[in-house]
Amino acid sequence: xxxxxxxxxxxxxxxxxxxxxxxxxxxxxxxxxxxxxxxxxxxxxxxxxxxxxxxxxxxxxxxxxxxxxxxxxxxxxxxxxxxxxxxxxxxxxxxxxxxxxxxxxxxxxxxxxxxxxxxxxxxxxxxxxxxxxxxxxxxxxxxxxxxxxxxxxxxxxxxxxxxxxxxxxxxxxxxxxxxxxxxxxxxxxxxxxxxxxxxxxxxxxxxxxxxxxxxxxxxxxxxxxxxxxxxxxxxxxxxxxxxxxxxxxxxxxxxxxxxxxxxxxxxxxxxxxxxxxxxxxxxxxxxxxxxxxxxxxxxxxxxxxxxxxxxxxxxxxxxxxxxxxxxxxxxxxxxxxxxxxxxxxxxxxxxxxxxxxxxxxxxxxxxxxxxxxxxxxxxxxxxxxxxxxxxxxxxxxxxxxxxxxxxxxxxxxxxxxxxxxxxxxxxxxxxxxxxxxxxxxxxxxxxxxx
Amino acid sequence: xxxxxxxxxxxxxxxxxxxxxxxxxxxxxxxxxxxxxxxxxxxxxxxxxxxxxxxxxxxxxxxxxxxxxxxxxxxxxxxxxxxxxxxxxxxxxxxxxxxxxxxxxxxxxxxxxxxxxxxxxxxxxxxxxxxxxxxxxxxxxxxxxxxxxxxxxxxxxxxxxxxxxxxxxxxxxxxxxxxxxxxxxxxxxxxxxxxxxxxxxxxxxxxxxxxxxxxxxxxxxxxxxxxxxxxxxxxxxxxxxxxxxxxxxx
Ligand SMILES: Nc1ncnc2c1ncn2[C@@H]1O[C@H](COP(=O)(O)OP(=O)(O)O)[C@@H](O)[C@H]1O
Ligand SMILES: [Mg+2]
Numbered sequence: 001x002x003x004x005x006x007x008x009x010x011x012x013x014x015x016x017x018x019x020x021x022x023x024x025x026x027x028x029x030x031x032x033x034x035x036x037x038x039x040x041x042x043x044x045x046x047x048x049x050x051x052x053x054x055x056x057x058x059x060x061x062x063x064x065x066x067x068x069x070x071x072x073x074x075x076x077x078x079x080x081x082x083x084x085x086x087x088x089x090x091x092x093x094x095x096x097x098x099x100x101x102x103x104x105x106x107x108x109x110x111x112x113x114x115x116x117x118x119x120x121x122x123x124x125x126x127x128x129x130x131x132x133x134x135x136x137x138x139x140x141x142x143x144x145x146x147x148x149x150x151x152x153x154x155x156x157x158x159x160x161x162x163x164x165x166x167x168x169x170x171x172x173x174x175x176x177x178x179x180x181x182x183x184x185x186x187x188x189x190x191x192x193x194x195x196x197x198x199x200x201x202x203x204x205x206x207x208x209x210x211x212x213x214x215x216x217x218x219x220x221x222x223x224x225x226x227x228x229x230x231x232x233x234x235x236x237x238x239x240x241x242x243x244x245x246x247x248x249x250x251x252x253x254x255x256x257x258x259x260x261x262x263x264x265x266x267x268x269x270x271x272x273x274x275x276x277x278x279x280x281x282x283x284x285x286x287x288x289x290x291x292x293x294x295x296x297x298x299x300x301x302x303x304x305x306x307x308x309x310x311x312x313x314x315x316x317x318x319x320x321x322x323x324x325x326x327x328x329x330x331x332x333x334x335x336x337x338x339x340x341x342x343x344x345x346x347x348x349x350x351x352x353x354x355x356x357x358x359x360x361x362x363x364x365x366x367x368x369x370x371x372x373x374x375x376x377x378x379x380x381x382x383x384x385x386x387x388x389x390x391x392x393x394x395x396x397x398x399x400x401x402x403x404x405x406x407x408x409x410x411x412x413x414x415x416x417x418x419x420x421x422x423x424x425x426x427x428x429x430x431x432x433x434x435x436x437x438x439x440x441x442x443x444x445x446x447x448x449x450x
Numbered sequence: 451x452x453x454x455x456x457x458x459x460x461x462x463x464x465x466x467x468x469x470x471x472x473x474x475x476x477x478x479x480x481x482x483x484x485x486x487x488x489x490x491x492x493x494x495x496x497x498x499x500x501x502x503x504x505x506x507x508x509x510x511x512x513x514x515x516x517x518x519x520x521x522x523x524x525x526x527x528x529x530x531x532x533x534x535x536x537x538x539x540x541x542x543x544x545x546x547x548x549x550x551x552x553x554x555x556x557x558x559x560x561x562x563x564x565x566x567x568x569x570x571x572x573x574x575x576x577x578x579x580x581x582x583x584x585x586x587x588x589x590x591x592x593x594x595x596x597x598x599x600x601x602x603x604x605x606x607x608x609x610x611x612x613x614x615x616x617x618x619x620x621x622x623x624x625x626x627x628x629x630x631x632x633x634x635x636x637x638x639x640x641x642x643x644x645x646x647x648x649x650x651x652x653x654x655x656x657x658x659x660x661x662x663x664x665x666x667x668x669x670x671x672x673x674x675x676x677x678x679x680x681x682x683x684x685x686x687x688x689x690x691x692x693x694x695x696x697x698x699x700x
Contacts, residue, residue, distance in 0.1 A: 391504075392540045396594075399500050400554035400610065401528035401561070410553070414544025414593075 016050040018068020020153065027157045030129035042145040042156030051149045061334045061366055062276050062305040067248060070218055072190040083183060088112050091179055091212050091242065096427035098177040098208065105183055106159045106191040121165045122176060125194060128163030138163075138196040142226040142254035150250045154192045154224040161194035164207060168200035168230070175206040175236075175425055180223070182243070184215025195225040199261075202232040206425045209237070211251070212271070213244040225253040229261040231285060236264040236424045238432075243271035245300060252278040259285025259314070264424055267294040268432070269304045270439050280309035283317040283345075292321040293419050294335075295436070299328035299359075299443045307336040310352075312345040312378075319349070324419050325356040326412055327363035328445050337382065338370040345375050352382040357389055357415055359445055409446030413437055451516050453478045453649045454618055459510035461498045467508070468494045470674035476618070479646040483660055483685060484653045486671035487693045492653045493537050495671070496622040499651075500534040501527050514618065528554075529561035531617030535607035535624050537653075542594035547606075550594055551576065551613055558614060579612040583639045600627030608639045619643065619650045625659035637662030657689035670696060 017024075024043050029036035051068055052059040088102055099115035101108065101122060108124035115122070128134040145155040162178050180193050199205055211221055221243065229235045243249050249272040257263055269275055281290045296304045310319045325333045335354045356365040369382035389411050397407035416436050423429035440446040452475040461469040468491050476482050486492050498505050499512060501524035512520050519527050542550070555575070556566040567575065576590065583605050595603050604624050611619050621640070625633055640663050644650070652663055660668075660682065668684040669676045670693075678684065678696060688695070 390540070393542050395502055395524060396536070396540045396542065397545075397550065397554075398524040399528055399534055400550070400614065401525050401557040402550070402553050403525050403557065404523065406553060406557075407525075410545050410550065411542070414542065418544045 016053060016065060016068050017047060018051075019071050020051070020068060021047070024156060027159050028126070030126055032129045034135070035129055038140055038145070039156050042152045042154070045145045045152035046149055046156060049146075049149045049152060058307060058336065062274065062303065064248070064250075064274070064276070067220060070188045070220075072188045072220060073185070083109075083112070085112065087181065087183075087214065088179060091181070091210055093175065093177040093179075093208060093210075093428070093431060096175060096425070096431050097173070098175040100177045100179060101162055103160060103178065103180045103193060105181070105189065106193055108160050108162070116174075121167070123163050123165075125158070125161040125163060125196075128196070131163065131165070133165055133198060134163050134196060137198045138226045138228050142228065142256055143224045143252065147252075150222050151224060151252060154194060154222050158192045158194035158224070161196070164195070164197040164205075166199045166203045166205050169202050170200065171204045172206070175208055175428055178207070178209045180209070180211045180221070182213040182215065182219050182221065182247070185217055185219075188217055189219040190222070191219070192222045193224075195223070197225070197227040197235075197237075199227070199229045199233040199235050201230040204234040206236040206238070206428060208240060208428065210240040210242065211249060212242045213247050216244060216246050218246050218248070219244075220248040221250070223249075223251045225251070227253065227255045229255075229257050229263065231258040231260050233258070233261045235261070238265075238423070238428065239267045239277075240435075241267070241269045241271055241275060241277070245271065245273055245302065247272045249275045251276070253280070255279070255281040256284050257281065257288035257290060260287045261285070262288070263290045264422070265290070265292050266419070266423065267306065268436075269294070269296045269298065269306070270443070272304065273302060275302070275304040277304075277306050278309075279307070280311060281319075282311040282313055283319065284313050286314045286316045288314065288317045290317075290319045291422070292319070292323075293422060294323035295416050295419050296323075296325040296327070296333055297416065297436070297439055297443060297445055298326075298331040298333065299445060300331060301329065302331045303333075304331075305334035307334075307338075309338045309340060310350060312339070312341045312348045312350065315344065315346045315348070317345065317348055319351070321350075321352040322419055323354045324416060325354075325365060326359060326416060326440070326445055327356065327365060328359040328443065330360070330362040332363070333365045333367075335365075335367040335384075336370060337368075338372065339380050339382070341373040341375050341378050341380065343374045346377040348375065348378040348380065350378075350380045354384040355415070356386040357412065358386060359389070359412070405446075409440065412440055412446050416440070452476055453515060454651070455511075455513040457511040457513070459495075459498070459512060460508045461494060461505045462508055463494070463505050468505070468674050469498065471510070472671075472674070472676055474669065474676065476649045476651060478617075478649055480667065481644065481650045481652060481663065481665045483665035483668045484651060484671055485655060485657075485668060485685060485688060487655060490671045491674045492655070492671055493622055496534050496537075496620050496651075496653055499620055500524055500532065525557065528614070528616075529558050532620070533611050533614055533616035533618065534620040535604070535611060535622060537622040537626070539595050539603045539607055541596045541598070543596045545594050546591055547594050548576070548590040551610065554610075554614060576613060579609055582612055582642060583609045584635050585609060601629065601632045604628055605632060605636055608636050612639060612643060617648055619648065620653070621650065622653045623655070624652070625654055625656065633659070633662060657685045660685045672696065
């Protein structure tokens with residue numbers, strides 16, 4: 001599988017691992033020696049590659065060198081029970097009927113979780129290690145430790161996470177919500193969740209993974225998600241990145257779709273100081289279909305870098321991509337959308353759109369498509385727009401009596417809401433719409449004058 | 451006191467003067483047509499009256515019921531009872547027509563010191579006006595003007611005018627893009643809104659619309675100035691002789 005690969009740094013330069021080396025003790029092997037081996041290979045790859053640097057093309061606009069200078073401690077372990085029961089409330093998705101699995105500082109917290117017995121098929125990774133399916137179908141199959149320094153680091157050190165295993169022919173009505181909370185600490189903290197999802201043939205599931213923080217200390221979330229959908233499966237996966245403005249967030253989602261599997265992915269980025277998301281989808285059988293959507297709402301000095309890869313490996317696969325960015329303050333956004341059409345992937349039909357509204361003069365956006373096409377009978381289109389809110393639309397609304405502030409908020413919401421409208425799961429869609437209205441308001445993005 | 455009084459209005463865009471001293475008085479109950487060739491400044495006049503900031507007003511006054519509106523924002527003017535039907539209504543994806551109109555109706559009602567309409571009363575109001583313009587229900591849930599045909603957009607403008615109930619309606623080329631059936635429906639809508647308390651300024655460069663919306667007065671705009679005024683016969687004369695006739699007459 002072609003990755004959004006970081007080329008190893010030139011050999012003359014020592015890899016930048018910095019204080020993160022101190023974090024390089026392998027996580028638990030849960031009694032399975034092969035896991036210990038994979039963790040060791042994670043350590044070796046991290047020592048060899050270090051953190052990505054801005055001399056690497058795909059990390060040019062996101063500088064993570066600072067991470068090597070922060071002394072991270074592993075997020076507090078084993079203390080989840082001491083944390084108040086209501087800590088999950090601001091982020092809970094129980095109103096949508098979701099089964100909610102809560103992870104506090106990287107560790108599963110049954111006390112804070114709410115799920116029905118029928119939500120079988122979700123297990124904390126500590127238990128998943130015993131399930132051969134975990135290893136055989138997903139884990140370290142899609143996210144290889146050698147992909148980049150962050151996958152290496154996660155493989156070496158992830159403490160916990162979830163394995164979601166949906167058997168064939170099962171339609172799961174209730175979404176599964178994985179809520180990762182980093183709590184306040186007097187020192188910088190690191191959490192490295194690992195999520196593995198296997199969806200059996202013809203099954204349907206909606207999974208939401210949320211990342212939040214309650215403290216104001218610098219912290220790093222280095223998350224890896226691996227998702228394999230068997231043939232004919234329908235999977236909706238929604239990422240809600242709502243971390244504190246002091247957070248570094250690196251999230252990498254590796255997805256593989258077998259023939260006729262359908263994916264609907266949404267990545268909503270609101271929080272974080274420096275955020276990097278890699279989403280890569282391999283269309284790994286004919287008639288697989290992928291939709292990648294994204295919404296970024298940021299302000300202040302936030303930086304969000306979204307990189308996606310649609311890897312068309314088989315014929316007759318459609319893919320659709322729509323990323324929207326609303327940037328205020330001095331925020332900076334990056335979008336790199338790569339469409340790879342491998343030899344033989346004829347009749348690929350891929351459409352990519354990136355749209356940005358700049359709500360202040362100091363916000364910046366860098367949006368670039370990247371097409372690599374090795375088949376001749378394909379249709380690939382891409383388009384990108386960046387600009388302020390539309391003057392004519394504003395004038396139209398105001399000329400009907402709607403005041404300027406309301407007109408702006410209507411237009412900013414409409415811009416983002418358009419993406420949410422595509423969500424499959426009804427109650428989840430309602431939740432997301434309310435969330436976006438509230439966040440636009442909280443971030444003052446509905447009021448910024450342009 | 452006239453409902454609308456424009457006194458020696460000058461406006462420019464990018465340093466270029468487009469309106470070069472326009473004076474006009476419109477009384478309540480009257481319909482005035484503004485005719486003129488393409489590029490004469492008709493849409494500029496309509497936009498300046500509605501408060502579009504693209505145009506710089508460099509001189510003159512505009513009084514609505516005796517109050518100068520030139521310092522008012524577009525939304526204040528709307529609340530004061532001014533409505534402009536756009537020549538080219540913009541599409542606003544993601545904003546539903548119903549939601550937007552309810553916000554507009556209630557902003558204006560609030561300004562007038564009236565109680566805001568609840569969902570039920572709003573729907574009732576909307577439905578009567580939709581009937582008037584023979585519009586389909588489904589249109590309420592669609593985004594404002596998105597994917598509308600030229601004719602649907604124009605009809606939507608007049609529908610909004612009917613809902614917002616302004617004192618002064620300014621119609622910019624409402625007939626363009628309408629086939630004859632749609633023109634009849636739209637004109638019927640406009641005519642039903644005529645009344646002793648309302649005035650209208652109908653901008654067009656064809657006489658056709660004025661067969662259906664018969665004006666009390668006709669003014670000819672050319673190069674940013676009103677060069678001739680008369681009654682409805684002036685429109686027919688223009689139709690027969692063309693705008694060139696005025697050059698030789700002048
Ligand atoms: N926003 C603008 N920027 C530059 N020129 C404009 C603008 N709006 C109108 N004009 C110019 O002003 C003149 C009058 O235009 P307009 O008012 O649209 O005329 P009409 O509606 O009578 O056809 C034209 O020469 C047009 O090019
Ligand atoms: Mg015009």
